[in-house]
Amino acid sequence: MKTEHKGGLVVLKLGGSAITIKEKEMTPNGKVIERLCKEIAEAKPEKLLMVHGGGSFGHPLAKRYRIMEGFHEKSQFLGFAKTHHAMTVLNQLIVKSLLDNGVPAIGIAPSSFIITKKGRIESFDLNVLTEMLKMNFTPVLYGDAVLDSENGFAILSGDQLVSFLAVKLEAERIIIGVDVDGLFTADPKMDDSAELIEEVSPSELEKMLLKIGRTEAVDVTGGMFGKMNELLKAAKHGIPILIVNALKPNKIYKALRGERVVGTLIWKG
Amino acid sequence: MKTEHKGGLVVLKLGGSAITIKEKEMTPNGKVIERLCKEIAEAKPEKLLMVHGGGSFGHPLAKRYRIMEGFHEKSQFLGFAKTHHAMTVLNQLIVKSLLDNGVPAIGIAPSSFIITKKGRIESFDLNVLTEMLKMNFTPVLYGDAVLDSENGFAILSGDQLVSFLAVKLEAERIIIGVDVDGLFTADPKMDDSAELIEEVSPSELEKMLLKIGRTEAVDVTGGMFGKMNELLKAAKHGIPILIVNALKPNKIYKALRGERVVGTLIWKG
16 A cells, blocks of 8 residues: 555544454454454554444444433433443453553543533643653544533444544555445445446545435445445545455454455545 | 532542452452442432542553653653543443433543643633523533643642532532541551541641641552642632542441531631
8 A cells, every 4th residue: 555654643433343252232243353452463564543433332222212312311421431331341341451562551531621512622632642742652432421511421432533643643555344345336245236336536535425415314325324424524535445344354363464355445545 | 417408419439449440450349330320310409510530441551651740751651541441431421320320421531622721720711500500400520631731731639629629619528438447547458556536627628738748759649649739729718628439338328418427528627
């Protein structure tokens, strides 16, 4: 991949659908987490920042207590606290596995210091992250329930964090590990005619997203286009994004090493 | 206790020696944690902020990797990460128990946003804590391995956090739960003639600490006077501090309710 420069920051996202068992609440996909952390340890770029999603840890609780809708009633407070706690449990499993493989990983709790405004990051002191990356620590953030200055609280998605941090910290590239091979023309789990999009420019992707936004109430591509709306911000900023299947061994390893693997590359080319 | 005003902020510290098994690395005192979280849920003041120590989770790792001495060599990075991770494990146990008892507790990770300078808090954005307390969440902080602008990293003790936050957030009172009945004239675990100090003014306490500082290399009172140096800052600020035995049932409950229990009250009277 032409865009690799040694020493540059790599932002790696591990999707909740890959690292947890979707159907079972609060259930990690232990084998996948272990394998991925080994791959990360073996391929580790000097500067690595990680973000992971919530999967069956964060989503069911956030949905049950309607955290994404903001504050409505007092019973949500316990729900907010439970949602954050569930995410710390998942985060700890990943950090533990990284530590066991020799990666100096540090869990960073978004809700401890980030406040959103209508769901968008409003204040974010980058000082600690910047210093940690200088010392070659691997910060591991996650989608989290956070306070919101307009709505009381909100869900800050891992994808928003990825785009925000990649731009602010001038990342060299972004790798997104999901449970499919990349971005498809339709939902590969539902539609046999779905084709993998191997490369797409930010402007082409934007056109695709606008078209979907106009025509489809439901996301026909299995949720992937929704994530793309968030990641498009970093892509338009000139940061290449590679989406790969984290469930398939060695994809994350190779992607971290800068090798071109099966997946979707979003880049202006 | 004359100083109780309803609605005021109470800062509660749970000492590492009470909530962990000192002799066994990474071993919580599960029964004590469970009982204390029940007591806290039953007596919970509207505004409560908690801080806990490290005990057998944080201390052995911090010592092994000499984190308190600051950065010396690269092998410490993994040790720093492991120390923080151990503290998040202990924090999660306490938060989980509070949640199970209906307390909307939120673990707050000091290392995610606090930087010290030569071991003293240098920057601390209080925004998130202030908002959480307004919403009657119970933030639960802990002694942690943090970045240090002079020395690379440092240990930020729970006691420093207690004093700092109580002063900044204008706490009404501080309760310190430890594994002894309070402050003694000598180490009650070593010396039968040790007498409990039931009440002491900040200026008297300061004189005692100065005397010890001049005459004793080793802290003869079982480590309690060391903690007092930190807490003296809040005491001199006019915040009453009650030290009680968290290993004895209902002491924390009664203290939270504003009742006078066996222990040491540090107050200007």
